[in-house]
Amino acid sequence: MKFFHLVLCCLSLAAGLAEAQPQRYELDPEHISLGFYVDHLGYAKVLGVFEDVQGSFTFDETTGVVSDIAVQVDTASVYTSHERRDEHLRSGDFLDTRKHPGMSFTAAAARRTGERSFEVDGELQLLGRTRPLTLSAQWNKSAAYPMGARQYVIGVSAKGTLLRSDFGMDYGVEAGWVGDAVEFVIEFEARRL
Numbered sequence: 001m002k003f004f005h006l007v008l009c010c011l012s013l014a015a016g017l018a019e020a021q022p023q024r025y026e027l028d029p030e031h032i033s034l035g036f037y038v039d040h041l042g043y044a045k046v047l048g049v050f051e052d053v054q055g056s057f058t059f060d061e062t063t064g065v066v067s068d069i070a071v072q073v074d075t076a077s078v079y080t081s082h083e084r085r086d087e088h089l090r091s092g093d094f095l096d097t098r099k100h101p102g103m104s105f106t107a108a109a110a111r112r113t114g115e116r117s118f119e120v121d122g123e124l125q126l127l128g129r130t131r132p133l134t135l136s137a138q139w140n141k142s143a144a145y146p147m148g149a150r151q152y153v154i155g156v157s158a159k160g161t162l163l164r165s166d167f168g169m170d171y172g173v174e175a176g177w178v179g180d181a182v183e184f185v186i187e188f189e190a191r192r193l
Contacts, residue, residue, distance in 0.1 A: 022060040022067070024193045025154055027053065031189035034073065038164075039179030046085070052077035055105075057190070059154065061142060066110035066118060073103045093171040094164075100127050110137065120158070126167045135160040135186075145191075152192040159185045 034053045037045040055071035076097040078089050090097040107122030116139040124133040135158045142154040161183045165173055172178035 022058045022065065023152075024058050024068075025056060025190035026193055027055040027071070028153070028189045028191055029054065033187045034184065035186075036182050036184040038182045041177055045179075046080055048078060048080035048089070050074070050077050051079055053188075056193075061154075064112045064118075066120070067108060069105070069107040069110070069120065069122060071105040073105075075101060075103055094169055096127060103127075105133065105135075116140075124162065124167075127169060129167045131162075131166045133160060133162055153189050154192070155189050157185070157187050159183070 032053050034050045035047065036049070037047045040046045050073050052074035053071065055069070057069040058067045059065070075095040076090055078086055078095060078097075080086055080089070089095055092099075095103075103124065103126040105122055105124050107120050110118040110120040113119050118137040118139065120135040120137055122133055122135070123130050137156055137158040140155040140157060142152070145151050145153045161181055163180050164170065164178075164182055165180050170180075173180045
């Protein structure tokens, strides 16, 4: 009987160690929203999104350790529901998508600030410049997905702020036409690989 209990304890310990392994996750392109808003002439903020976002990261659910974060955005996928404005955003005044078709965010790790909250200190590469950028992230849920393929999925909400002028994108800043600060939110589900 003691031998049987010893075997069960060893199996439980092995199972626990297996669960504590870091797992790689990939952003689900059908369940990601990268939105931004920026002041326009002081009247109101313009809302927009990037429609083509990809990325991945490593997460150990047991320890809360996050690492190897990499997100790529197709800058030409910018959309504000106004065609002329979107064309202007793709021009050299803003995103210059012909010369710089993408922007990326990378971070080696994240710092846990609460039971389900994190600060992610990383780097944003935009318009050929790389600058530090900090995101505040909330781990919403992780579980087996209830619909379709039975994949394991994690859901996260994140937000941050950047200054356009840090990347040389200063069109309209001095005149007060377009705000320098760009606030953004990211809502995503990611699938365990």
